[in-house]
Amino acid sequence: MVATVRRQRPRRLACWALMTVLLADLLALSDTLAVMSVDLGSESMKVAIVKPGVPMEIVLNKESRRKTPVTVTLKENERFFGDSAASMAIKNPKATLRYFQHLLGKQENNPHVALYKARFPEHELGFDPQRQTVYFQISPQLQFSPEEVLSMLLNYSRSLAEDFAEQPIKDAVITVPAFFNQAERRAVLQAARMAGLKVLQLINDNTATALSYGVFRRKDINSTAQNIMFYDMGSGSTVCTIVTYQTVKTKDAGMQPQLQIRGVGFDRTLGGLEMELRLREHLAGLFNEQRRGQRAKDVRENPRAMAKLLREANRLKTVLSANADHVAQIEGLMDDVDFKAKVTRAEFEELCADLFERVPGPVQQALQSAEMKLDEIEQVILVGGATRVPKVQEVLLKAVGKEELGKNINADEAAAMGAVYQAAALSKAFKVKPFVVRDAVIYPILVEFTREVEEETGVRSLKHNKRILFSRMGPYPQRKVITFNRYSHDFNFHINYGDLGFLGPEDLRVFGSQNLTTVKLKGVGESFKKYPDYESKGIKAHFNLDESGVLSLDRVESVFETLVEDSPEEESTLTKLGNTISSLFGGGSTPDTKENGTDTVQEEEEGPAEGSKDEPGEQAELKEEAEAPAEDTSSPPPPEAKGASAPEGEKATEKDGGNKPEAQKPSEKGEAGSEGAPPAPEEEKKQKPARKQRMVEEIGVELVVLDLPDLPEDQLARSAQKLQDLTLRDLQKQEREKAANSLEAFIFETQDKLYQPEYQEVSTEEQREDISGKLSAASTWLEDEGFGATTAMLKEKLAELRKLCHGLFFRVEERKKWPERLSALDNLLNHSSMFLKGARLIPEMDQIFTEVEMTTLEKIINETWAWKNTTVAEQAKLPATEKPVLLSKDIEAKMAALDREVQYLLNKAKFAKPRPRPRDKNGTRAEAPLNASASDQSEKVIPPPGQTEDTKPIPEPEKEAAGSEAADSEPLELGGPAAESEQKEHPEQPTGQKQTLKNDEL
Ligand SMILES: Nc1ncnc2c1ncn2[C@@H]1O[C@H](COP(=O)(O)OP(=O)(O)OP(=O)(O)O)[C@@H](O)[C@H]1O
């Protein structure tokens, strides 16, 4: 497949070689829609697309930049995004929202909400009592939740991607920070839903970066595990990740490279923004200092000035990465007072000293979670813009004890590229070389429940149980089933986060609720009543931690089994009966006629994505759980990939799988009753073997969300509608503005043209006055009534003016074209004449052209000369202010006709074979008679080429000064077809009188 580069853009070529490598990996299966990825950073987003025929590439925004500020300006009647919004930050700081992702999934009492208020006091945050969350109160009428703001931004990112891909896009992979918890992830998904984006996956940005790194180094990955550490310091946060790369055997595709997230450490607030804020504070202090004694207000109280200072702090910080000092400079910072101050890198480092001390933290955390030591890490690679700060690199280098830090990936774009690779893999529209991705759970998840137990006779107490559902650093996506064996009535259980002790106290507060959901079951008792003769196999709750790291409870089932004689007739009757009963009660019970009752569970437990199945350690842990006397959890078999290093896991699986052959036998518990029965005679046993019949009753579930309730469906729909209306309003506004601008520009340009000599030459003063008057009137109308005018009115006005000026513009345009067109015509005529002369000079024996052909050409040459001379002469007599008779389109038509004739003859000459000469005595050939084989040869001639397309000229005005009609009605169709047919119809004629070429001398 060859990539098509349609737009030439900066930097594209630089990475072209690398990109083409990916073409082999990434093959579009059909001409389907493009897919996109958004690396949603706190400061800027990086968007990438992949579409059929084009490798993965970063989307350039409207300003041709590869990064787009995650900034939105929300005014009463308009919105701005990206760079345009960033430039509004100073003019309208209150309405310009940035870093709003920090508020996603957080309740009002979260320390991050307080931090946001402290960092950006210009924003007013309202309180939503229903969800206990905050929203932006931009004006009394205007309020938006952080999800709504993010949704607008996602929609904008899609519009950028669509413009770039030149096709609609619906499917996206969106990055989230690896430390996002359930509530934060759900908030991003809700925002995407509002924007109508189909999220193929939320991918952790560190995983996306690791994937990009692996995909571009596929060949370097082998069976020896390589541990790479990625250190990503962005604007808002820092994440350190340990990844193991290795080839593994996969079920479907043989040996394939795999990346496994082994350890993650993070600092939610360590990043470039905090450094900038420190610098801003420093600059604000300096400015106040400079104005001390002038009774000036504290600059910190002026939001516009603070927005200017933040922008300057950002610039200053970046410059200080390369220079030892720099002068911060802002014109008219406040009260028209300029600000100027020199800041050294040493001062900057002093201001951020405590931040730099925090640099090693995520490294330690990552190592701890991976249970690894630094010497096991081969390389430490820098990611994220803030790792460009020299001090960050210095401290990090010391912390990791390596010789150097790897700078071999694109620190800004790797996550977006990895995410778009994943998007292509998930979209099914592309054939992507498998790259197994095994992400890891950062926050463990438990199931907790309380059960009444009888310890001694008569003494009852409550026993609290905890079962790990998804353990820390366990893999996902993954499905798990937990079985409650001791309940025969409705009960509740709780889904909570597990041990989060690895988070400090402050991080724990930021984390929010550690309780996720209380699950209230309804119908457990009913299910027992329904199947009194069946043995309960427990209440099975099916969980899914999907590709996006989002937990869901798929369903809860009450499972029963009984032994039936394996007679097909009886079985089907019973099955039918079961179905009838359940449908009568409107229940969802389904008889499971699978051989082994545990099969259902086994299926559920299989990880949905390749290479993302269970983890050996997890398996062992779950095995323990399964052995617990009261309740058990079961888990999927380990992936083929990890076979070599998963002895325990395999054992566990084998144990589970080992149930299968026993399927025909009664289960241990089930057997209890039947064990004592006398063994059936051999014969009978064969005829009617006992087998398990399984009945599954779906249990009603009521979920009480405890972390952060999602937006209710009706509110989500309302928000989606609200945002759609805003998008529509923006589009209409843009179109209206475009129409107004076009009208204004036309008036202005035309008024200017009226004074240019080329326009004056072809117009009378009267004509100019008429046009000028109407232009002025339109200008006045635009000024006075333009604001209220609709797009249609503006367009109509422009159309009127264009019509008015059309004749004038046409005359100018024609005049501009004459010299070039006439000279081309002269050239063609001269060449054609020379060609004809040459043709006539061919000796009769070798002649390949017929006399008719030569005469036809001669006729066209003569007619064209004649036409040109007459028309030029006529035009010379005509006043310049009238519609010309010499029209460029006519000249082009004449040229085309002549050219076609010459081309025809040239083609004929090209394909003509030398005529065979009769051999004379000496063995030489005699000359063939003239035209002897002309017709034969003409049959082999390739037909003359079609008329060439031309650029679109200004159309000729319909009517103008009298006298021009004659020119209009003049037949111009002297093109190829006419000439061709004329030639075909001509009988073979003897050489006629040779016409003298009138313009031969020319
Ligand atoms: N040369 C530089 N020197 C210092 N800082 C820089 C430089 N270049 C970029 N930065 C900083 O890097 C940060 C942006 O990095 P990046 O784009 O990786 O962040 P992000 O993805 O938007 O945020 P995050 O990943 O934290 O959510 C900004 O704070 C920016 O000022």
Ligand SMILES: [Mg+2]
């Ligand atoms: Mg980032």
